[in-house]
Amino acid sequence: xxxxxxxxxxxxxAGGSLRxxxxxxGSISSINTMYWYRQAPGKQRDLVAFILSGGTTDYADSVxxxxxxxxxxxxxxxxxxxxxxxxxxxxxxxxxxxxxxRNYWGQGTQVTVSS
Numbered sequence: 396x397x398x399x400x401x402x403x404x405x406x407x408x409a410g411g412s413l414r415x416x417x418x419x420x421g422s423i424s425s426i427n428t429m430y431w432y433r434q435a436p437g438k439q440r441d442l443v444a445f446i447l448s449g450g451t452t453d454y455a456d457s458v459x460x461x462x463x464x465x466x467x468x469x470x471x472x473x474x475x476x477x478x479x480x481x482x483x484x485x486x487x488x489x490x491x492x493x494x495x496x497r498n499y500w501g502q503g504t505q506v507t508v509s510s
Contacts, residue, residue, distance in 0.1 A: 400502070404416075409481055412476070419492050462478070484506060
């Protein structure tokens with residue numbers, strides 16, 4: 396059984412920064428791709444960024460230049476550094492990990508950006 400646990404969410408003023416973490420635990424051989432998604436109230440869950448096992452990354456246009464995804468393979472952890480936060484970044488942020496042929500999701504962490 397694999398579990399993903401996110402942390403680091405909270406309330407921040409516009410222009411501020413937060414760093415999210417997501418750690419995988421359980422029966423893990425190796426993690427392929429790790430992702431961050433977000434879901435605002437009444438909206439669909441959208442992909443924010445992903446990082447391949449080799450370190451290649453990509454981002455949604457709305458966060459390019461402001462967010463940075465990284466990972467520590469030894470710790471089975473993915474990070475999302477969020478800078479220059481905007482009120483429209485307010486959402487529940489979820490991590491996802493692809494391990495073998497299966498996908499696993501975390502429970503989500505709330506990020507609220509006040510104007």
